[in-house]
Amino acid sequence: MASQNSGASSRSWSRSMFGVDGSAALTLNAGMILQKRLPYDVSTPRRLPGVAPFDMADWLQVDEAYAGQMAERVRLLSERRTDVLRLDPDAKAAAGELLDLVLAHLPEGFSREGERIFCPDGRVVEADRSDPLGTLGVIVQEDLCLMQPRDGVHVLTGAVLCFPASWLLSEKFLRPLVGIHDPVKVYDEGLAKRVQRLFDGLQPGRPLWRYNLLNYDDPALFQPRSENARRPEVDQETAPFTRSERQCLVRLPQTGAVVFSIHTYIVAR
Known part of the structure; x- marks a missing residue:
């Protein structure tokens, strides 16, 4: 739930806990931004698409890598904005609704005074209603994608995607689900139909x-790669880092858009 306490003591506590004044986070160590552990059990794989319900109070997460990840997000949005943010003009209403929803569900460590958001790392962000995805990109760790139904399929109409895992937002923007998952081998016709039914049936609230879970040689958060580019061979047994995404699907009640949020975890094995 969002914290409404905007006192100085609350902000001081947040800065210490999330790696600004203290050393809780394994961040910015030789250029690496790492978490200590995954917050969920990955020992028993789920059958694809592997979804489970959750409480909206647990939607947005703040972990020990918050300060490091947010510094990288701020940098990317400043230096490579067109690579990490896209929004179709017809999706502006959905992006505005998403901003409102996120601000209503800010987790512990945040506080808010009107349009001013006090972040766990000590930054103060002024919500810019003319740039909802850009605002969200510097507040929460999650990457946020908007999927909207067009001609019977859900299409990627907007996203702030700072931490892509081997894909390019520019290639996937305005594509349907099948096109977004190309060239993922396991995303066959049967799985595609199940995922589309999942999106169609998702209810507000x-x-x-x-x-997902893969082992990587490179711990970088920003790993864009064209779908036509040759992918490096990674030995899943010996790769030194595990990268996992906590992916959430949330239906916006007013515009009907589906939010696909991605919280990226990278831990040393």
């Missing part, structure tokens, strides 16, 4: 989540 009844969100779903899943995770």
